[in-house]
Amino acid sequence: MRIIALAAFVAVIAAPAYADVTVGSTDSGNCYPFSCNDKGAIDYYEIYSSTAFSGVTSFDTITFQQWPSYPGFMLSGNYQISFATTTAALNTDPSGSLSNVASFFNGSLAPSQFSIMGSAYTYDPSWGNLVMHVVTTGQPLDPNPGTGYLYADYTGATVSRSYTLSDGTTFSGNGALVTTFSSNAPEPASWALMLGGFGLVGGAMRARRKTAVSFG
Numbered sequence: 001m002r003i004i005a006l007a008a009f010v011a012v013i014a015a016p017a018y019a020d021v022t023v024g025s026t027d028s029g030n031c032y033p034f035s036c037n038d039k040g041a042i043d044y045y046e047i048y049s050s051t052a053f054s055g056v057t058s059f060d061t062i063t064f065q066q067w068p069s070y071p072g073f074m075l076s077g078n079y080q081i082s083f084a085t086t087t088a089a090l091n092t093d094p095s096g097s098l099s100n101v102a103s104f105f106n107g108s109l110a111p112s113q114f115s116i117m118g119s120a121y122t123y124d125p126s127w128g129n130l131v132m133h134v135v136t137t138g139q140p141l142d143p144n145p146g147t148g149y150l151y152a153d154y155t156g157a158t159v160s161r162s163y164t165l166s167d168g169t170t171f172s173g174n175g176a177l178v179t180t181f182s183s184n185a186p187e188p189a190s191w192a193l194m195l196g197g198f199g200l201v202g203g204a205m206r207a208r209r210k211t212a213v214s215f216g
């Protein structure tokens with residue numbers, strides 16, 4: 001019974017840890033960079049404030065939501081998405097101050113693919129603000145307001161955006177997409193804890209067998 005109780009305890013404390021952080025206020029909607037394209041290509045940066053994260057966060061999935069007032073779908077084309085950190089402030093262009101850059105996703109999206117799974121990224125808020133960089137190519141021309149809007153934040157409190165369009169148009173300011181960061185895999189610490197727990201259970205079982213032999 002003690003071994004079963006120990007195994008149950010280990011299973012509880014070693015349960016995988018999942019990140020689930022939503023950044024942004026759902027006060028309006030916007031279509032860049034996934035749901036409208038009025039110039040031919042978009043080089044898009046989104047800054048998430050480090051204050052929106054309580055600590056080190058690992059994620060492999062980002063999720064956006066349709067704005068109910070004007071729902072739509074994701075445009076076809078190719079999306080190169082990467083993550084990085086920056087010392088740049090919100091409402092600025094962070095492109096010249098990126099660190100810890102890592103590729104997250106490169107490919108096309110289905111029309112209703114509002115969750116994008118990619119390579120795991122571990123973010124530490126002590127490094128600065130988090131940045132999502134999206135480069136779109138091959139999208140069909142679809143003038144604003146585009147196919148529809150995703151939830152966007154115009155408060156500017158925890159998230160902002162900047163972009164450059166193929167005609168040279170640039171912008172920095174509010175209206176960035178509300179984003180949920182989540183993970184579908186246990187964090188490394190959880191794996192270590194789980195393996196350690198299995199070792200404890202195995203040790204207890206061996207000790208029990210030795211006791212049975214000595215006193216049987």
